[in-house]
Amino acid sequence: MRLGERESLSKSKGMISVGVDIKVRYQETDQMSVVYHANYFTWFEVARIELLNRMDCPYRELEHEGYLLPVLDCEAKFLKPAHFDDQLIVSAALSGMPSARIKISYEVHRDDDLLCTGSTTHAFIDKTGKLTRPPQRFVSKVKLNT
Amino acid sequence: MRLGERESLSKSKGMISVGVDIKVRYQETDQMSVVYHANYFTWFEVARIELLNRMDCPYRELEHEGYLLPVLDCEAKFLKPAHFDDQLIVSAALSGMPSARIKISYEVHRDDDLLCTGSTTHAFIDKTGKLTRPPQRFVSKVKLNT
Amino acid sequence: MRLGERESLSKSKGMISVGVDIKVRYQETDQMSVVYHANYFTWFEVARIELLNRMDCPYRELEHEGYLLPVLDCEAKFLKPAHFDDQLIVSAALSGMPSARIKISYEVHRDDDLLCTGSTTHAFIDKTGKLTRPPQRFVSKVKLNT
Amino acid sequence: MRLGERESLSKSKGMISVGVDIKVRYQETDQMSVVYHANYFTWFEVARIELLNRMDCPYRELEHEGYLLPVLDCEAKFLKPAHFDDQLIVSAALSGMPSARIKISYEVHRDDDLLCTGSTTHAFIDKTGKLTRPPQRFVSKVKLNT
Numbered sequence: 173m174r175l176g177e178r179e180s181l182s183k184s185k186g187m188i189s190v191g192v193d194i195k196v197r198y199q200e201t202d203q204m205s206v207v208y209h210a211n212y213f214t215w216f217e218v219a220r221i222e223l224l225n226r227m228d229c230p231y232r233e234l235e236h237e238g239y240l241l242p243v244l245d246c247e248a249k250f251l252k253p254a255h256f257d258d259q260l261i262v263s264a265a266l267s268g269m270p271s272a273r274i275k276i277s278y279e280v281h282r283d284d285d286l287l288c289t290g291s292t293t294h295a296f297i298d299k300t301g302k303l304t305r306p307p308q309r310f311v312s313k314v315k316l317n318t
Numbered sequence: 319m320r321l322g323e324r325e326s327l328s329k330s331k332g333m334i335s336v337g338v339d340i341k342v343r344y345q346e347t348d349q350m351s352v353v354y355h356a357n358y359f360t361w362f363e364v365a366r367i368e369l370l371n372r373m374d375c376p377y378r379e380l381e382h383e384g385y386l387l388p389v390l391d392c393e394a395k396f397l398k399p400a401h402f403d404d405q406l407i408v409s410a411a412l413s414g415m416p417s418a419r420i421k422i423s424y425e426v427h428r429d430d431d432l433l434c435t436g437s438t439t440h441a442f443i444d445k446t447g448k449l450t451r452p453p454q455r456f457v458s459k460v461k462l463n464t
Numbered sequence: 465m466r467l468g469e470r471e472s473l474s475k476s477k478g479m480i481s482v483g484v485d486i487k488v489r490y491q492e493t494d495q496m497s498v499v500y501h502a503n504y505f506t507w508f509e510v511a512r513i514e515l516l517n518r519m520d521c522p523y524r525e526l527e528h529e530g531y532l533l534p535v536l537d538c539e540a541k542f543l544k545p546a547h548f549d550d551q552l553i554v555s556a557a558l559s560g561m562p563s564a565r566i567k568i569s570y571e572v573h574r575d576d577d578l579l580c581t582g583s584t585t586h587a588f589i590d591k592t593g594k595l596t597r598p599p600q601r602f603v604s605k606v607k608l609n610t
Numbered sequence: 611m612r613l614g615e616r617e618s619l620s621k622s623k624g625m626i627s628v629g630v631d632i633k634v635r636y637q638e639t640d641q642m643s644v645v646y647h648a649n650y651f652t653w654f655e656v657a658r659i660e661l662l663n664r665m666d667c668p669y670r671e672l673e674h675e676g677y678l679l680p681v682l683d684c685e686a687k688f689l690k691p692a693h694f695d696d697q698l699i700v701s702a703a704l705s706g707m708p709s710a711r712i713k714i715s716y717e718v719h720r721d722d723d724l725l726c727t728g729s730t731t732h733a734f735i736d737k738t739g740k741l742t743r744p745p746q747r748f749v750s751k752v753k754l755n756t
Contacts, residue, residue: 496680534691535647535688537687538686539686540684541683542681542682542683
């Protein structure tokens with residue numbers, strides 16, 4: 173992750189953050205010759221998955237253990253457009269103490285340009301759809317890192 | 319459009335609103351067996367395009383005339399999941415006086431169930447990317463309908 | 465379904481065929497200002513699902529009964545581009561006697577213009593991934609219609 | 611690129627080939643818990659773009675110079691499913707002398723497993739949509755490498 177956005181996403185202390193490289197695919201553009209806005213949420217997902225990896229709670233394993241992390245809400249602000257073949261860094265940060273609900277913040281940078289900010293909120297639920305506590309492993313990791 | 323969501327999206331007077339039928343595609347599901355959250359923004363687009371049609375300002379024509387309506391921000395809240403083959407109604411409503419910026423609100427219903435609410439904000443810009451006033455036709459239509 | 469493509473997809477006797485209306489979404493375009501090629505396969509899916517509906521074998525029910533119909537191969541030829549907001553008819557036709565494998569052919573028309581032809585091959589498998597016979601209901605329906 | 615698929619895609623002499631790393635996104639799965647088939651064509655695109663990069667003909671530059679490379683046809687065979695979070699290698703190879711038409715072949719591997727093979731055919735056209743010769747640079751590069 174580049175220095176720039178690590179700083180911007182970790183102004184508040186005690187955040188766990190991560191950045192991933194995204195190369196814009198032609199499929200992700202639309203006829204305005206920019207990236208279609210909904211695709212940023214897929215990039216957020218890529219960064220979120222990496223964030224969980226860094227916390228030793230890979231999402232693939234969480235699902236095997238019976239946890240699901242559906243999206244409760246999501247939002248994004250678009251400051252500058254991204255274009256085909258752009259090399260971007262998408263960073264994700266988790267803040268605060270985990271409850272059944274976690275909020276993750278995102279930023280998309282192209283070099284020094286901040287293109288997009290956003291966030292998603294997720295609940296830990298079990299396979300029956302009931303709200304559940306996050307796995308102990310997850311809670312410990314958050315405490316350790318914040 | 320069903321009565322239910324027309325009412326809910328037009329509680330405030332003076333709204334222009336519309337509803338479109340959406341059948342959930344298999345491609346739109348993910349391995350949680352629900353619709354992937356980012357796809358709701360594509361459905362919002364379908365309803366938004368129909369809203370502009372009803373205002374006699376088809377987006378296709380707006381682009382031909384040199385206007386673009388990029389998304390400045392967007393958000394959605396997910397109340398209940400949508401599933402493959404569900405028959406949904408996605409409604410869109412435009413409120414207030416147009417400036418260079420317009421805000422559109424959305425609701426997704428399956429029968430009487432409200433699955434999702436959301437909104438997008440758009441700017442009218444010209445081909446050079448500069449903010450511009452909406453076409454007179456658009457402004458008149460809003461005045462006429464609100 | 466319009467007359468044109470019904471004829472073209474049912475030249476061979478004994479075909480079960482169906483057509484669905486597709487309005488091109490902005491999300492489906494790319495910066496070449498045409499529909500991105502991979503999206504045609506999603507439209508094929510929409511027509512295929514409707515084909516199964518007309519055969520009284522809705523895919524949703526097939527999955528509940530333990531059948532899956534994964535895609536073994538697929539192909540498409542692109543004759544003319546589709547554009548944003550185009551009103552298209554996507555037709556699907558099933559030919560021949562069903563085995564564990566079925567082949568479905570597709571055509572995409574805009575008025576009298578044939579934009580695309582394609583096909584997909586599917587296997588009936590059970591939840592363990594093993595090849596299986598189609599449900600008796602499906603076989604009977606094919607015999608009845610061909 | 612891993613040795614395995616480089617060999618398989620360059621059995622015929624004189625091929626220009628390349629491999630890219632793809633991590634499967636959750637968004638790319640469907641409720642069968644495998645990657646939706648149409649998404650392989652987007653991965654093919656990622657490999658194709660990298661192939662053009664290696665030939666010093668980045669697609670971004672080709673478009674700036676007035677060339678477009680629309681897809682004339684495409685096909686894929688699916689041998690084994692890909693799953694969420696899988697680390698894949700998607701390889702692309704260009705064979706033979708370029709004309710106005712080029713054919714690119716693809717393979718998708720997960721470790722030693724071949725999951726998918728496919729191909730796309732493209733035409734060089736100019737902005738008016740007319741068939742045109744590939745840029746001299748492209749032709750030379752092919753001659754040099756084959």
